Amino acid sequence: MSIIQAKDVKKWFGDFQALKGISMEVAEGEVLVICGPSGSGKSTFIRCINRLEQHQEGQIVVDGTELTNDLKNIETIRSEVGMVFQSFNLFPHITVLQNVTLAPIWVRKKSRSESEEKAMELLERMGIPEQANKYPGQLSGGQQQRVAIARALAMEPKIMLFDEPTSALDPEMIKEVLDAMKVLAEDGMTMIVVTHEMGFAKEVADRVMLFDDGQMVEENTPELFFDKPKHERTKLFLSQIL
Amino acid sequence: MKNTLKYLVFFRNVVFLKWAFQIVFLLGLLSIIWNYIQNAVVNLENTNIAMGWGWLGETPGVSIAEGLYTLPNSGLQMIQTGMINMFRITITGIFAATILGTFLGIARLSKNYIVEKSSTGLLEVVRNVPLLVQIYFFQALVLSFPRLEVFDVGDYFIHVSAKGLAFPWFNRGPNAFLMMVYLLAIFLISNRIYKWRVEILEREGRETRPFLWSITSLVTLFIVGWYGGFRAVGIIGFIAGYISTGLELVPAIFYQALISGVTILIGYRVTKKFIDSKKSEEAQGVFIDDDYFKIILNIVVVLLVVVLMFSSFGAGLAGFLVGDELTFKADWGLPQFFNGVENKLHWYPSIDVELEAAIDGMKKGEIINWLIEPGKKVTEGDVIATAYATGTKIDKQEIELKASHTGNVESLLIEKGKSIKVGTPFYELEVTDGAPFEYSTPKVQQIGTTKFKEYADGHGKSISVGYFAIWLGVVLYTAIFISEVVRAGIMAVSKGQSEAGMSLGLRRGALLRLIVLPQAIRVMLPPMGNQYLNLAKNTSLGIAVAYPEVVAVGQTLYNQEGQTLPVFLIWMMFYSSVSLTISSIINYYNRKMKIVER
Numbered sequence: 001m002s003i004i005q006a007k008d009v010k011k012w013f014g015d016f017q018a019l020k021g022i023s024m025e026v027a028e029g030e031v032l033v034i035c036g037p038s039g040s041g042k043s044t045f046i047r048c049i050n051r052l053e054q055h056q057e058g059q060i061v062v063d064g065t066e067l068t069n070d071l072k073n074i075e076t077i078r079s080e081v082g083m084v085f086q087s088f089n090l091f092p093h094i095t096v097l098q099n100v101t102l103a104p105i106w107v108r109k110k111s112r113s114e115s116e117e118k119a120m121e122l123l124e125r126m127g128i129p130e131q132a133n134k135y136p137g138q139l140s141g142g143q144q145q146r147v148a149i150a151r152a153l154a155m156e157p158k159i160m161l162f163d164e165p166t167s168a169l170d171p172e173m174i175k176e177v178l179d180a181m182k183v184l185a186e187d188g189m190t191m192i193v194v195t196h197e198m199g200f201a202k203e204v205a206d207r208v209m210l211f212d213d214g215q216m217v218e219e220n221t222p223e224l225f226f227d228k229p230k231h232e233r234t235k236l237f238l239s240q241i242l
Numbered sequence: 243m244k245n246t247l248k249y250l251v252f253f254r255n256v257v258f259l260k261w262a263f264q265i266v267f268l269l270g271l272l273s274i275i276w277n278y279i280q281n282a283v284v285n286l287e288n289t290n291i292a293m294g295w296g297w298l299g300e301t302p303g304v305s306i307a308e309g310l311y312t313l314p315n316s317g318l319q320m321i322q323t324g325m326i327n328m329f330r331i332t333i334t335g336i337f338a339a340t341i342l343g344t345f346l347g348i349a350r351l352s353k354n355y356i357v358e359k360s361s362t363g364l365l366e367v368v369r370n371v372p373l374l375v376q377i378y379f380f381q382a383l384v385l386s387f388p389r390l391e392v393f394d395v396g397d398y399f400i401h402v403s404a405k406g407l408a409f410p411w412f413n414r415g416p417n418a419f420l421m422m423v424y425l426l427a428i429f430l431i432s433n434r435i436y437k438w439r440v441e442i443l444e445r446e447g448r449e450t451r452p453f454l455w456s457i458t459s460l461v462t463l464f465i466v467g468w469y470g471g472f473r474a475v476g477i478i479g480f481i482a483g484y485i486s487t488g489l490e491l492v493p494a495i496f497y498q499a500l501i502s503g504v505t506i507l508i509g510y511r512v513t514k515k516f517i518d519s520k521k522s523e524e525a526q527g528v529f530i531d532d533d534y535f536k537i538i539l540n541i542v543v544v545l546l547v548v549v550l551m552f553s554s555f556g557a558g559l560a561g562f563l564v565g566d567e568l569t570f571k572a573d574w575g576l577p578q579f580f581n582g583v584e585n586k587l588h589w590y591p592s593i594d595v596e597l598e599a600a601i602d603g604m605k606k607g608e609i610i611n612w613l614i615e616p617g618k619k620v621t622e623g624d625v626i627a628t629a630y631a632t633g634t635k636i637d638k639q640e641i642e643l644k645a646s647h648t649g650n651v652e653s654l655l656i657e658k659g660k661s662i663k664v665g666t667p668f669y670e671l672e673v674t675d676g677a678p679f680e681y682s683t684p685k686v687q688q689i690g691t692t693k694f695k696e697y698a699d700g701h702g703k704s705i706s707v708g709y710f711a712i713w714l715g716v717v718l719y720t721a722i723f724i725s726e727v728v729r730a731g732i733m734a735v736s737k738g739q740s741e742a743g744m745s746l747g748l749r750r751g752a753l754l755r756l757i758v759l760p761q762a763i764r765v766m767l768p769p770m771g772n773q774y775l776n777l778a779k780n781t782s783l784g785i786a787v788a789y790p791e792v793v794a795v796g797q798t799l800y801n802q803e804g805q806t807l808p809v810f811l812i813w814m815m816f817y818s819s820v821s822l823t824i825s826s827i828i829n830y831y832n833r834k835m836k837i838v839e840r
Contacts, residue, residue: 052741079747089742093760103746106756112443148742155746 003028003159003190004049009058011044018044019055020214028158031191033201033222036211037237042194045211046161049192050081063158079107082152086164088144090136090151096123097132100151108155115154122150126180142173146180153184160184162193198241202226210234257531282807289804297803304798306790308706313665317799321812324795331713331781331791332820336774338717343724343773348754350729361725368722374783377715381787384707390686390695397701398684405696406710408684411703416593416647417472419586421678424472425464432460472678476589483588486580494560501556502548509544513537590674592652594667600641603691605633607668608661610640614669616653620645622676626669632661635691648675708789712781720777727769731762764835771828775821782817792816 002025011019018041026032034042047053049060051067051074060067062077091099097119104115123129126146128139136144145165152160162181166174178200185191185204195201201208201222208225210218210233218225218234229235252258298317306312309323349361368376390403401408439452463471516536520529550556565575585592597607608630614620624645630638652670656662684702686695697704705713735758743753785794793813800809 050745052744075747075749078745081745083742083745085738085742087738089736089738091739091742091757091761093764102756103748106752107747151746 002026003063004192005059005061006045006049007059009045009048009055009060011041011048011053011055011057018214019048021058022214022216023058024209024216024219026159026190026192028190029188030206031185031189031193031204032207032209033205034192034194034209034211035196035198035201035237035241036209036217040211041214042211043163046083046163046192046194049159049161050078050083052083079155080157081159081161082155082157083161084145084148084152084163084165086167088136088141088148088168090144090147092136095133095135096128096139096147099136099147100154103151103155119150119154122153123147125183126150127176140173141169142176145169145173145177149177149180149184159190159192162191162195164194164196166195166197196241198226198238210237212237255531257535261535286807294805295808297799297805297808300803302799302802304802306795307788308709309790317803320795320799321792324790324792325816327784327789327795328778328781328791328820331709331716331784331789332778335713335717335720335777335781339720339724339773339777340770342717342721344728346721346725347728347732350725351732365722365725368718373715373719373780374786376719377711377783377787380714381707381711384710390697391693393686393695395686395688395695398686401684401686401697404707406704406706408697408702408704410681410683412679412681413700413703415676415678415680416591416673417676417678420475420591421467421472423475423478423587424467427475428460428463428467431463432456435459473589475587479584479587479589479591482580482583486577486584489564489577489580492564494557494564497560497563498551498556501559502551505544505547505551509540513540516540588672590649590672592670592672593647594655595646595669595671597643597662597664597666597668598646599631599664600629600643601631601634601639602688603634604631604641604664605690606661606663607631607641607643608638609643609656609658609668612654612658614651614654616651618651620649620651620671622646622648633690645671647671647673649673706789708784708787711787712784712789712791715783716777716780719780720773723773723776724770727766727773728762730769731764731766732758734765735761767828767832767835771825774824774828778820778824779817 004024004026006022006024009019009022010017020041022041022045034046036042044053048055048067049062055067063080065073065076067073067077090096091102094102097116100119100122101112101115104110104118105112108115110118120129120132123132126149128143128146128150131139131143131147136147139147149160149165165181166177169177174197178197181191181193181200182204193200193205205222208220208222209216210225210231212233218229218231220230225234226238229238298321300317301315302317302320304314304320306314306320306323309327311319311323314320314323346361346364349357350365352358352361384402384406385404387402387404390405393401393403398408399410433456436452436456439450439455443450443452516533520533551559561575563576565577565579599605600607610628610630612627614626620626622645625642626645627643629641629643631641632638650672652672654669656666656668662668682701684704685698687698688694689696739757739761740753743757748756781791782793784791785797788794796809796813800806
């Protein structure tokens with residue numbers, strides 16, 4: 001049973017067509033890695049899944065709810081889909097703990113004590129419980145990104161979207177974030193990860209996709225994707241990145 | 243060795259030259275100022291006007307359209323009235339402009355086409371038309387309503403005429419000051435309770451319902467207060483009474499000696515600290531010429547202050563502190579101030595009851611017989627005196643004067659047989675009963691026996707044309723600029739912040755309130771402060787629509803007395819202090835916000 005279904009999704013920015021008909025399905029518990037050169041539409045596509053961008057043609061169904069202009073549908077999908085950004089986007093004016101409890105309190109209407117308990121649990125899982133009462137500005141990039149993951153998880157989403165989560169990090173911090181994501185994958189979370197970390201893709205992904213010029217060029221298991229790529233474009237991409 | 247002198251001559255001594263230049267510069271500056279003042283004084287003398295401050299104590303003989311003292315008996319009271327009228331616009335205006343400006347700023351960013359375009363339209367109109375023109379426009383708008391004279395005498399709920407607008411209001415009774423201090427106190431208490439509950443929540447991690455606790459305590463304290471509990475505030479008046487009495491016992495010379503003594507002490511401490519720092523291990527007690535100059539300068543400054551304190555200036559300052567008669571013949575000094583606090587904030591506040599028109603058209607009253615005496619209790623409605631009323635159709639009509647409040651009579655201010663104007667205080671009363679605020683609706687009444695009409699005092703609230711025009715003018719004008727500040731502030735918060743909030747499922751309202759605005763405020767505060775300063779200063783345009791704020795009042799005064807220079811000095815001091823106060827409040831919040839940011 002697929003939890004995300006996309007059919008012929010198209011998207012234009014003015015005259016520029018960013019997505020030229022993407023069709024795919026993601027099964028529950030699956031980890032999907034999307035890679036591709038910059039400008040290939042991979043970020044745009046996952047941003048369409050929780051309506052940070054609006055697709056103009058095609059159909060996106062998330063957990064049985066279709067993304068339309070219906071506000072109710074958008075809200076339902078957003079509260080079931082967590083997202084982690086390249087630039088963390090933590091709220092700098094409140095503490096780490098408040099960052100994590102904000103959505104449960106204001107969107108899920110949970111009590112403060114309950115959400116704080118849950119938040120501490122998540123921060124512990126991310127390995128940073130001692131940072132709870134600091135402000136985001138006082139944390140390193142890797143710690144900030146792990147807080148961002150905890151913040152998204154606090155809403156208990158069914159799906160997690162990662163938009164180049166390690167691209168803004170120092171090499172030594174990349175590992176701590178990828179480790180946190182691995183733990184998540186092992187726990188059976190449905191994940192779509194846009195990344196250039198091929199090591200992560202090989203080790204954790206169930207499926208790997210290559211996007212180029214607004215189209216999905218190749219889709220395969222990690223083994224076949226890296227060892228026996230079908231398309232020339234994939235071979236070229238892999239030769240440049242590895 | 244060339245060019246070496248046995249002794250360093252002064253014109254080649256760098257330290258001497260440096261100080262000499264500074265002293266020459268200072269003397270030059272002082273002589274220019276002195277020359278200018280002398281010039282002004284001589285010119286004024288030639289026109290037979292002696293510049294001075296005496297007029298502050300003299301009765302100006304003009305009336306003010308609205309405000310604290312409509313018939314001021316000193317220049318000081320007149321200026322005070324103008325200042326308070328200015329604050330009436332500034333304080334309410336700042337709140338209104340902030341709220342309106344924030345809404346407009348958010349509307350300008352709205353994705354809703356109609357909301358965005360209409361607020362942009364308003365912005366373009368208001369921003370591109372001079373404020374003075376707008377104020378005239380609002381004045382003309384009100385003046386285009388029918389004259390008050392065409393309406394019947396009687397009670398109304400809301401009333402608009404060419405004389406302004408009137409609406410229902412809670413007017414202050416004698417106990418209002420007690421209640422206001424009480425309200426302030428319970429707000430602080432409930433805020434304290436909120437913080438205390440949050441503290442427990444953070445420490446023990448259990449739900450402590452801070453909001454529920456604070457709101458419950460606020461409501462409870464309000465109910466207790468409304469049914470008489472507010473009189474507890476009277477303790478402040480009680481203490482103020484003792485302070486007032488105590489201050490009167492202190493002779494003026496005490497303050498002169500005190501300030502001199504403190505100055506000497508500070509001078510001594512500063513100089514000693516400086517000398518000690520030179521004696522440290524690194525400095526090894528070496529003094530250079532500069533250091534001697536600094537020490538000498540300290541001594542000179544201290545001596546100057548001491549001399550000044552025992553001159554006529556010091557005597558005047560001390561006179562203010564002890565509240566003796568020489569300060570402008572007005573109730574103006576520390577003991578008088580505390581005495582005022584005692585009267586207003588006593589358990590039973592004491593008021594000067596003013597003569598009211600007991601029948602239509604009454605202008606003056608002459609007491610025939612007092613029916614009360616000091617120490618006697620009166621109930622509202624009791625007959626307190628018989629009097630002749632003048633100004634009515636029948637001359638010297640005999641009337642009965644009734645008590646306006648319940649309380650104990652303290653003293654009679656007017657002897658029988660003496661004629662006084664309506665509005666003059668004629669007895670002192672200690673008020674023991676009555677609500678702090680009284681609800682009433684507007685009333686249209688005849689002015690005396692003339693054919694003109696007015697909104698009656700104490701019935702609802704009426705707003706004059708001038709007040710309406712200047713208030714709406716500065717509020718709208720400032721709100722437009724604040725909306726730009728708000729818009730810039732919101733746009734300064736990165737798009738990623740909204741995206742993060744949206745991806746968590748926050749709705750637009752919550753997103754704005756919890757994420758965007760708290761961060762935008764940081765960017766907005768400094769330019770917001772500038773807009774508040776503009777609003778405060780723009781109130782001076784009130785003069786154009788005959789609103790008696792401090793500039794209008796000051797101009798009337800110097801036309802009357804010819805004292806241009808002192809009035810200008812007062813204006814400058816007044817606006818500077820208001821501006822500095824506003825900017826220090828803004829700076830305080832700016833610092834506070836930054837700490838939260840870390």
